[in-house]
Amino acid sequence: MLKKLIIVLCLGAAAVAAWMALKPARTSSPPLTVFCAAGIKKPVEEIAAAYQKETGTEVRLQYGGTGTLLSQLKITKQGDLFIAADDGALADAKKLGVTREEFPLVIQKPVLAVAKGNPKHIDSLAALKNPGIKLALANPEAASIGRVVKKLLGPEWDALAAKAAVMKPTVTEIAADLSLGAVDAAIVWDSVIPQFKGLETAPLPELAKHEEHATATILSSSQQPAEALRFARYLTAPEKGGPIFKKQGFNPVPGDKWAARPDLIIYSGGVNRPAIEKLLQQFATREGITLTTVFNGCGILCASMKTMQDSSNPKFPDVYYACDVCFVPPVAEQFPEAILLTEAEIVIAVPKGNPKGIHTLADLARPGLRVGICNAEQSTIGFLTHSMLKSMNLWDSVSKNASSQVPTADFLVNQMRTGSLDAAVVYGININNDKAHFDAVPLPADKSKAVQPFAVRHDSPNQQIGRRLLAFLRGQRTSFEDAGFVWKGDTAPVKSADIVLPDWLKQK
Structure with missing residues (x-):
């Protein structure tokens, strides 16, 4: 009997072990703490429950007026996300230095709410001031809607506030009073009205054209930014949070296509590699995403994109960081706008001490010199070098000495290290960290500058991540300057179609 019992217990243990092996593994992440504006409570609550069920990560929500929550964050400096109901509160949070990445969730408008059918015929500020009208307002010190409306109405606010029947700290409290019949009117967000029975909007011209964004932002205090960012992506995803916001009467701002780990x-030109390689890894770790990075000559990168025919190919790049603006027009359809992030100088690299006495591009044509240049069809610097030499009537004579034409300038530097080249046309950045072995000979100032544009594909499923990467890189000026780049990242975006190349670069 004991023997049978042991066998049964062993079989049971084996069955449990087998079931555990088949059961999908779930991460045991610490709970996320989210400070959420009260007016957005219902959809966020539903989305958080769905997220927890899908990922196993608990989301703990704390609600209140946006102003009240902001005061808490200033004091406690704890939590993972803050969801502000208006743009002004988000700006205040940024000034306090408590926030980082931003995710617009919904667009909201301030409106005058009344009981269904508008029985008191309230349709103007004058009507709200009538002695028989009971008005509910949100406290501007605590709630975003109160602060926004106070700013919009100016002096009229004081008159309304003086006669208000109630003034409460959250928009949902005054909407509830109106729904229960305790007041006749309330100024709320348009998205709040569908959340309460028996309410409708009445016209109020002073508010009609104004709108605000409710935005989720990652808190600087978050100890698990990758998980916080994942939840923020879930909130905005068209397949996840988006439909829930819409179902509950909100106007959602579309985010990226959902993926637990996007x-x-x-695609990046080779010249950018020394500055961005480590930065990309920092960004990927914080975001909790995978980065597929291809460094190569921009001619090769553009040819690869053209081979894919269009951006419907899943391998088409989301982001393109070219070595120069001359390689943006070929893919302007997919990347219609760019930020000119950096600038790199083009030089003639020679061994330390310049033993061959090379001082100009014309010197590269001297008989017997072994010269390295990059391939004009494969790389930006090759194209620029070819165009520069052609414009100076030096191409034929210098190209005869070109014992090497490679896709990227770092190959030329390696060949110089082995002594197989006497000189090479490269970026100054390529030899910036090896000044003990190389000297740089400057080239004509009007033709020796390459400007690196950064662009996010207009139809990328990861467009928002790409834009956050751009924002991250624009905050890393020192890293780029330490690598030898000249910083240009504070300039306004340029339209790819508006990029005009100088005449010397238009030569065939």
């Missing part, structure tokens, strides 16, 4: 594909 893969961002980046």
Whole structure:
């Protein structure tokens, strides 16, 4: 009997072990703490429950007026996300230094709410001032809607506030009073009205054209930014949070296509590698995403994109960081706008001490010199070098000495290290960290500058991640300057179609 019992217990243990092996593994992440504006409570609560069920990560929500929550964050400096109901509160949070990445969730408008059918015929500020009208307002010190309306109405606010029947700290409290019949009117967000029975909007011209964004932002205090960012992506995803916001009467701002761990594909010219390689890894770790990065000559990168025919190919890059603006027009359809992030100088690299006495591009044509240049069809610097030499009537004579034409300038530097080249046309950045072995000979100032544009694909499923990467890189000026770049990242975006190349670069 004992023997049978042991066998049964062993079989049971084996069955449990087998079931555990088949059961999907779930991460045991610490709970996320989210400070959420009260007016957005219902959809966020539903989305948080769905997220917890899908990922196993608990989301703890704390609600209140946006102003009240902001005061808490200033004091406690704890939590993972803050959801502000208006743009002004978000700006205040940024000034306090408590926030980082931002995710617009919904667009909201301030409106005058009344009981269904508007029985008191309230349709103007004058009507709200009538002695028989009971008005509910949100406290501007505590709630975003109160602060926004106070600013919009100016002096009229004081008159309304003086006669208000109630003034409460959250928009949902005054909407509830109106729904219960305790007041006749309330000024609320348009998204709040569908959340309460028996309410409708009445016209109020002073508010009609104004709108605000409710935005989720990652708190600087978050100890698990990757998980916080994942939840923020879930909130905005068209397949996840978006439909829930819409179902509950909100106007959602579309985010990126949902993926628990998105893969961002980046094409980058080789010159950018020394500055961005480590930065990309920092960004990927914080975001909790995978980065597929392809470094190569921009001619090769553009040819690869053209081979894919269009951006419907899943391997088409989400982000393109070219070596110069001359390689943006070929893919302007997919990347219609760019930020000119950095600038790099083009030089003639020679061994330390310049033993061959090379001082100009014309010197590269001297008989017997072994010269390295990059391939004009494969790389930006090759194209620029070819165009520069052609414009100076030096191409034929210098190209005869070109014992090497490679896709990227770092190959030329390696060949110089082995002594197989006497000189090479490269970026100054390529030899910036090896000044003990190389000297740089400057080239004509009007033709020796390459400007690196950063662009996010207009139809990328990871467009918002790409834009956050751009924002991250624009905050890393020192890293780029330490690598030898000249910083240009504070300039306004340029339209790819508006990029005009100088005449010397238009030569065939």
